[in-house]
Amino acid sequence: MTTANLISEIKKKQSFLCVGLDVDLEKVPEFLLKEEDPIFSFNKAIIDATHQYAVAYKPNTAFYEAYGLKGWRSLEKTINYLNENYPEIFTIADAKRGDIGNTSSRYAKAFFEDLGFDSVTVAPYMGKDSVEPFLAFENKHTIMLALTSNEGAFDFQTKLVGEKELYKQVLKTSKKWRNSENLMYVVGATKAEFFADIRKIIPHSFLLVPGVGAQGGSLKEVCKYGLTENVGLLVNSSRGIIYASKDTDFAKAAAQEAKNMQLDMKAILDGVR
Numbered sequence: 001m002t003t004a005n006l007i008s009e010i011k012k013k014q015s016f017l018c019v020g021l022d023v024d025l026e027k028v029p030e031f032l033l034k035e036e037d038p039i040f041s042f043n044k045a046i047i048d049a050t051h052q053y054a055v056a057y058k059p060n061t062a063f064y065e066a067y068g069l070k071g072w073r074s075l076e077k078t079i080n081y082l083n084e085n086y087p088e089i090f091t092i093a094d095a096k097r098g099d100i101g102n103t104s105s106r107y108a109k110a111f112f113e114d115l116g117f118d119s120v121t122v123a124p125y126m127g128k129d130s131v132e133p134f135l136a137f138e139n140k141h142t143i144m145l146a147l148t149s150n151e152g153a154f155d156f157q158t159k160l161v162g163e164k165e166l167y168k169q170v171l172k173t174s175k176k177w178r179n180s181e182n183l184m185y186v187v188g189a190t191k192a193e194f195f196a197d198i199r200k201i202i203p204h205s206f207l208l209v210p211g212v213g214a215q216g217g218s219l220k221e222v223c224k225y226g227l228t229e230n231v232g233l234l235v236n237s238s239r240g241i242i243y244a245s246k247d248t249d250f251a252k253a254a255a256q257e258a259k260n261m262q263l264d265m266k267a268i269l270d271g272v273r
């Protein structure tokens with residue numbers, strides 16, 4: 001998917017909501033466990049109920065890998081279902097990959113070509129040659145960790161490297177890489193006070209923002225400095241939406257949560273116009 005397609009979908013739906021598909025069989029409604037593929041059945045119901053309020057879905061691969069081959073099959077069925085039924089939706093494989101170039105190119109092929117995701121998250125730690133193989137794919141997007149939502153972000157990411165914090169170095173340096181126009185960045189909603197500085201370095205790039213809902217980040221605070229002329233944000237909520245109810249009404253409850261977030265987003269977008 002091109003960035004222009006993503007922006008057009010955001011404007012059409014008045015939403016920059018990304019629904020995180022982090023399926024844990026201990027948290028899904030019990031009646032679903034009788035299904036042949038409970039993970040896929042859960043995802044299908046959540047997607048069908050929430051797609052009108054969301055522009056992106058983000059399965060975190062850990063939740064599928066944890067169930068071995070079966071889990072990987074559920075992930076494949078989920079991405080195929082999205083691509084076949086909702087091709088206008090932006091898809092994110094939250095896999096946080098990155099290795100020496102030769103290996104990164106295999107990861108990129110797996111997520112972009114074999115599974116058919118629009119984007120994948122990567123870690124910047126191994127540098128340019130570990131990320132450029134992902135960037136080489138046309139109309140695919142590489143979402144690099146910049147400033148993460150967890151407490152441990154302060155262990156390294158905000159430490160000074162020379163005169164600048166490490167996360168700022170990551171942002172600045174990555175702009176020089178080949179096909180850097182295919183880069184987006186992860187910035188946690190719990191780090192809202194950093195958005196103004198981040199936007200000084202990358203004023204136009206899309207940011208994937210996890211950490212609202214269960215982690216307590218504020219949509220309003222993120223938008224204050226994070227929004228760009230083309231919105232430039234994909235705000236993710238996983239547990240806050242998909243586990244809104246543990247009962248037979250789980251999809252309806254998820255839809256209500258997604259709708260509430262979309263309405264908040266619309267109000268914010270109306271406010272900046």
Ligand SMILES: O=c1ccn([C@@H]2O[C@H](COP(=O)(O)O)[C@@H](O)[C@H]2O)c(=O)[nH]1
Nearest residue numbers: 060148149150188210214215237238239
């Ligand atoms: O900095 C980061 C990077 C990734 N994540 C992932 O996003 C979702 C958040 O889930 P919630 O249930 O909405 O808290 C999850 O997949 C994380 O691994 C993040 O939270 N922070």
